[in-house]
Amino acid sequence: MSRQGRPQDTRKVSGELFSLTYGALVAQLVRDYEKDEEVNQQLDKMGYNIGVRLIEDFFARSQQGRCHDFAQAADVLTKVGFKMFLGVVPTVANWSAKGDEFSLILDQNPLVDFVELPETHQGLLYSNIICGVIRGALEMVQLEVKVWFVQDQLRGSDSTEIRVKFLKKLEDAVPAGED
């Protein structure tokens, strides 16, 4: 996190506080909404709102340019984006034959360090906010995508896997001069 002339950078929040905060958020949502599906939807919406703002921060801080294709976008998303904000680099795998879908395999997920899902909420996608963030961020660079959880370690699978599918390029939103 290096940026010139920004005095606040010396403050860092502990990762555990971040996990705790997110946990409190999810717990509150679970209390507010009865069904796990609704909580998942809310998390996705919140993630979307974060994503549309986070993308500008991403560009302001990295010197990243526009990606030429979806594969490059996947690369930049994992190696630069995830690294910058979550400190982990997921693996990109399981590309579809057409090259329009891929999976992100997360070995470590800083959001779920101390979390165990109770029996009553096995349908809860605890880290669904990440799906929303990816969707929001990519929409701001004119890529409409569908993002969903395929496997979740919290729900008993071996690994945490998020699938990203390219839907379409939002041609009318492309800023003038960018192709």
Added chain:
Amino acid sequence: MTVLTNPENYPVSLKFARLRVSINERIMLLSMFHSIYAISVKLSPAKHSSGIQCLEADSFKFYCFQTITGVKFIVVADNKQQKVEDLLKRIYELYADFVLKNPFYSLDMPIRCEHFSTNLTRFIEEN
């Protein structure tokens, strides 16, 4: 007038400046610029050209920086002003920080964030 006739207020300093353009006029002029920017891309003989980056006039220069997401940052500066591109990048960083991270700011609305204005003025004064 009462201020001027009361000797206690002396010395009085008067600052004359160009009448600022009203917000609505500003919005109208900038939306015209948005179209001109798009036209400039089409006019370019080279493929994949960017839009207007700098407009030079007698007494001022007009700089524009467009981000990948389509947000345009515009600076009107004196002819002799250097390093305006750095200023534009810094404004982008300040925007990403103080405007976007403000949860009460809605996207595409006029920016009324004090932190943003204060930090921006501070940066301009320091450089």
